[in-house]
Amino acid sequence: MDTTPSQFIWYELITTDPEAAATFYGAVVRWSSRDSGQAAMDYRMWFAGDTPIGGLMALPAEAAARGLRPCWLGYLNVADVDAAVAAIIADGGAVHMPPTDIPQVGRFAAVADPQGAPFNVMAPLGAGPSRSFAPGEPGHGGWNELHTTDWQAALRFYGAHFGWTASTSFDMGPMGTYQLFAASGPDIGAMFNSDAAPRPMWLYYFNVDDITAAQARLLAAGGTLLRGPSPVPGDLWIVHARDPQGAMFALVGPKPA
Numbered sequence: 001m002d003t004t005p006s007q008f009i010w011y012e013l014i015t016t017d018p019e020a021a022a023t024f025y026g027a028v029v030r031w032s033s034r035d036s037g038q039a040a041m042d043y044r045m046w047f048a049g050d051t052p053i054g055g056l057m058a059l060p061a062e063a064a065a066r067g068l069r070p071c072w073l074g075y076l077n078v079a080d081v082d083a084a085v086a087a088i089i090a091d092g093g094a095v096h097m098p099p100t101d102i103p104q105v106g107r108f109a110a111v112a113d114p115q116g117a118p119f120n121v122m123a124p125l126g127a128g129p130s131r132s133f134a135p136g137e138p139g140h141g142g143w144n145e146l147h148t149t150d151w152q153a154a155l156r157f158y159g160a161h162f163g164w165t166a167s168t169s170f171d172m173g174p175m176g177t178y179q180l181f182a183a184s185g186p187d188i189g190a191m192f193n194s195d196a197a198p199r200p201m202w203l204y205y206f207n208v209d210d211i212t213a214a215q216a217r218l219l220a221a222g223g224t225l226l227r228g229p230s231p232v233p234g235d236l237w238i239v240h241a242r243d244p245q246g247a248m249f250a251l252v253g254p255k256p257a
Contacts (some may be wrong), residue, residue, distance in 0.1 A: 005163030005183035008144055009122065009130035010075035011046070011054035011204055014068070015245045018044065018058050021158070024243055027221040029139055029206050029251070038102075047138025053132040061229060065095075070247040072204050074144060075120045076162055081107045084121045087161060088113075113157055115148045117200040127232070135206060142252045143205035144155070144189030151179055151191045164188075165256065196227075196240070196250065208253035211237040218251070229255065 015021045022033040022044065029048075036043040044175060044246055046054040049144060078084040081099045092114035099109045106124035113119070124130075134140035148154045158164045158181070167180040167187050180187045197203070208214035211229050218226060219239055226237035226248070237255045242248050 004075040004079075005165075006078060006161075007089040007130065008074045008120075008133045008141060008188065009077045009124065009157045009181055010120075010132050011141055011206075012073045012075065012120070013046075013054070013056045013070075013247060014059050014063070014073065015056070015070040015243075015247060016059050016064075017245055018042065018056050021056060021245060021247075024221050024223065027216045028223065029208065031139060034232060041132055050139070051131045051140070053140055054056060070117070070243070070245040071201070072247055072249055073118060073120050073123045074141075074202055074204060075108065078123055078162075079123055081109050081123045084161065085111060086092060087111045088121075091157060091160065093157070113148075113154060113200070115154060117148060117154075134165035134207075135186075137205050138209045138253070139238055140207055141204060142207040142226040143250075145203045145205065145250070146189065146200075147197045147203055148191055148200045149193060149195035151177065151193055154191050155179060155181065156190075167251055172183060198223040199246070202246060205238065205250040208251050211239060211251060211255050214251050215239055 010191045013021060020023040031046045033044045034047055036045050043109060044056040045052045065148045081161050085095055085099055088111050091101040097110035097130050099107055101107050102201040108120055108122040115121050127153050132141050135142045155166060164181045164183055167182045170178040172178050178190055180190045224242040226242060229237040232238050236252055238250055240250045
């Protein structure tokens with residue numbers, strides 16, 4: 001049994017207008033997008049320089065009919081997708097797409113934690129670590145934040161299934177506890193009880209080299225600023241935003257003098 005803690009290995013945008021989204025994020029985060037070459041569907045890949053960090057696809061009609069709206073989904077690596085899905089269901093989670101093979105890529109499933117926050121699990125083919133999550137590197141994922149209704153229960157769930165452990169916690173006063181977590185190394189994210197989102201969700205932060213310039217690009221490209229810029233530890237600043245199709249995301253980076 002593989003007991004290696006899971007990492008975020010891929011970030012995927014599901015949207016109602018892939019062409020417009022490619023233009024928007026290309027302007028804001030400086031990504032390029034390229035066709036993945038999958039014959040069965042239009043699936044594009046986000047690149048930070050020459051490094052693939054995520055994907056982009058149209059919101060399927062059947063998913064939209066179930067109420068899914070444009071959103072970002074993170075992929076967590078697991079050794080056995082089928083076993084992971086069975087364990088998640090047994091522990092009160094849900095499955096939105098059963099284990100499915102992607103030729104020459106791997107096997108994945110779309111699931112949700114017991115509070116309802118969606119994410120994907122994947123057993124990728126090939127060897128070598130993913131570079132999708134790389135704090136401090138512009139264009140890569142920099143932080144993973146769970147907005148939930150019961151962070152203590154969520155921490156127990158993700159700890160049991162993905163090997164995460166509690167790290168530092170911060171008292172946010174009336175907003176409660178902001179609990180950081182690690183995956184056998186540096187902190188990779190945090191979770192807290194949040195009313196900032198309409199339902200439990202993961203909010204993904206992408207690194208930029210200048211938060212002020214990125215915010216200006218965000219507004220010029222038609223995005224909506226929801227919060228910030230706000231200072232965070234490490235001499236960094238964050239903004240929370242919504243893209244023109246409605247998907248929430250965040251940016252993190254320095255504010256040069």
